[in-house]
Amino acid sequence: MRTSELAERAGVNTQTLRYYERRGLLDRPPRSTSGYRNYPASAEQLVRFVKRAHELGFSLDEAAKLVQLAAGGPRACASARALATARIGEIERRLADLQRMRDSLVELVATCDLPRRDRKCSLLQALQTSDAVAGDGR
The missing domain is CATH 1.10.287 (Helix Hairpins)
Structure with a gap:
């Protein structure tokens, strides 16, 4: 899907998507022959995840860690809990x-x-x- 479609579906603006790309939160999508970005459908869920983490007070760096933790692993829950506990304290x-x-x-x-x-x-x-x-x- 194109940038504007992803932005609309995820509830962000197009500049946010470009910023997430620059920060490494969102992979740079391939471009069509006409130069448009073509995001995979999974990008919408990722952007919504980052946006929700940000709404809960997590920094973008913390949101990036949470994205990595969401991929799973035995220590993912404990690490996510530690981030959330620190955020609660703040x-x-x-x-x-x-x-x-x-x-x-x-x-x-x-x-x-x-x-x-x-x-x-x-x-x-x-x-x-x-x-x-x-x-x-x-």
Whole structure:
């Protein structure tokens, strides 16, 4: 199938397919006599696999490892589990960071409810000092 057909079927754009080729995730397909790429039917499943891995937060390098692991072997499941466990840890760290940012903003916004004459906008003051919002230095 041609590039545009594969892209449509897999739910990506044509530039994504070319990028996957450059990164080695997708084999370069043979070309027709008129110069069009002719992807095998199996390319759609591969692209969908990579896209889903990326949606789950895996990097493209990790997605490439998962593609290799999907081919099987006795250690495939354990290796895939290790990658997923590492990804879960990273997601949990990011969630904790986001929760800290949310809590800081909620606290700052709450000060806006003070009477106007008593109010100093701590939100703006906090943004003027770099360590007031960051909390843990991130």
